[in-house]
Amino acid sequence: MEQYSEERQSVIDSAQWLLSQGYFGPELGTAGNVSVRIGDEKLIAITPSGCPYQNLVPDDICIVDFDQNVVSGTHRPSVETGMHLGVYEAREDVRAIVHTHQPFASILSIINEPIPPLFDDITMALGGGVEVVPYAMSGSVDLVQNVAKVVTNGCNAFIMQNHGALCLGATIEKATKNVAFLEKIAHVYYHALATGKKITQLPKEAVEMLIQLSKDKEGI
Numbered sequence: 663m664e665q666y667s668e669e670r671q672s673v674i675d676s677a678q679w680l681l682s683q684g685y686f687g688p689e690l691g692t693a694g695n696v697s698v699r700i701g702d703e704k705l706i707a708i709t710p711s712g713c714p715y716q717n718l719v720p721d722d723i724c725i726v727d728f729d730q731n732v733v734s735g736t737h738r739p740s741v742e743t744g745m746h747l748g749v750y751e752a753r754e755d756v757r758a759i760v761h762t763h764q765p766f767a768s769i770l771s772i773i774n775e776p777i778p779p780l781f782d783d784i785t786m787a788l789g790g791g792v793e794v795v796p797y798a799m800s801g802s803v804d805l806v807q808n809v810a811k812v813v814t815n816g817c818n819a820f821i822m823q824n825h826g827a828l829c830l831g832a833t834i835e836k837a838t839k840n841v842a843f844l845e846k847i848a849h850v851y852y853h854a855l856a857t858g859k860k861i862t863q864l865p866k867e868a869v870e871m872l873i874q875l876s877k878d879k880e881g882i
């Protein structure tokens with residue numbers, strides 16, 4: 663039996679669900695990546711580069727240390743492994759990360775439009791609004807630095823300029839669910855912007871209370 667089988671399977675379950683929902687782009691494939699931290703070790707399980715997600719088996723998932731060495735697995739890890747590790751270094755509370763090319767967040771990524779807090783449930787799940795991470799090329803050190811800087815705001819969802827989205831969570835289930843929350847809010851916000859009418863945001867006090875409530879619930 664392979665090492666870290668539980669974490670590897672959780673990455674596959676998340677990746678295949680996200681693929682089935684169209685969050686990895688229109689094609690069946692690998693437009694995005696998923697990782698989870700392993701216990702208290704400085705290790706993550708992450709999707710491989712260039713393997714169709716619908717066919718993944720636990721052995722295909724790469725186990726990588728915080729210096730980007732592959733500890734277990736025969737495939738090359740995702741090209742965005744450095745970005746995932748940068749987030750884990752910056753945020754102790756984050757235990758899982760999903761990067762997608764989901765459609766409505768991608769629309770906002772090319773008009774450079776952050777999403778303000780608009781609904782109670784989504785604000786609680788995402789820990790506030792959704793900021794835009796400035797553009798840098800996929801797999802670049804600049805992108806790792808841009809992402810690591812923006813995620814220190816403590817929120818759980820981000821738009822990546824001219825690229826896609828990034829969702830975080832205290833568990834892989836939460837990070838995966840946050841992808842759906844982000845897409846819902848991006849979808850609604852895009853259509854609301856298109857009306858040209860004034861958009862009402864949640865009052866500041868309500869946002870602060872919702873963020874506090876979500877932290878109390880997490881026990882952070």
Ligand SMILES: [Zn+2]
Nearest residue numbers: 693694762826
């Ligand atoms: Zn990408």
